[in-house]
Amino acid sequence: MEQMDLMTFFDINHTLVNIPIGGGYAMSWIEAVGTLFGLLCIWFASQEKTINYLFGLINVTLFAVIFYQIQLYGILLLQLFFFCANIYGWYAWTRPNAQGDTLVVRWMSSQKLLLTACISVISIILMTIYIDPVFFSLANITVDVLNLFGAQLDRPVLSPDAFPFWDATMTVLSVVAQNFE
Incomplete structure (x- = not known):
């Protein structure tokens, strides 16, 4: 087995496994x-263990790297909220x-x-x-902020969302779940 350096790990094109669903899905290491960290976060939260937050922070950080690479800047910004x-x-x-x-x-x-x-x-x-307008705006804001830090990114040319209902459902319910008291 080849040795993997850190940058290779973070590359979404470095495939861990090909999942034979539909036309196939290449799941990257990252x-x-x-x-895995997201699932551990959920499991530890269900056990009322505060270590769940560490796993959640790692999960959203890794997915922020993924969304940056595939230029989903609006969802990248959402990861900042989750962080x-x-x-x-x-x-x-x-x-x-x-x-x-303490919180119970x-x-x-x-x-409620x-x-x-x-x-x-x-x-x-x-x-x-x-x-589409919400995430196009978020994508442009994210690119502008990243460019303030020297990223030198072009504004993305985004296609309309192929599954607006499902993406809206996941986004809204993710934010709602984060806000339970």
Whole structure:
């Protein structure tokens, strides 16, 4: 087996495995490791272990590298939100409140669950309709910010979203899930 250097690991074209789905899918090392860290984050969170945030931070960082390489700059910017949410979550979950109590995982009330579901459905509908202008704007903002740091990127020429409903659903529900108290 060939030895892999760090830059090869981060290259999305360095395939770990070909998955025979549809026309085939070449999963890169960075995607496989990022996915593994995401799954570990979810598992540790379900076990109420604060180490989940470390795995979440690694997951969103690796996927930010992927989205940068495939020029999905709007979703790259979304990873920054997830990164910040993980830092805040880790802080909030490990610090006692004014009464000295630590955060306790609990079920949502029926009223809050219904409100969250309604807001999610409305947001999914709006995001489905406006996904292209939203992510085109986010992509341009991201490129402009990266260029401030010397990246020298051209603004991307983006195609319309092929699956706006599914992409809107994943985006909205990911943000909603990060904001549960």
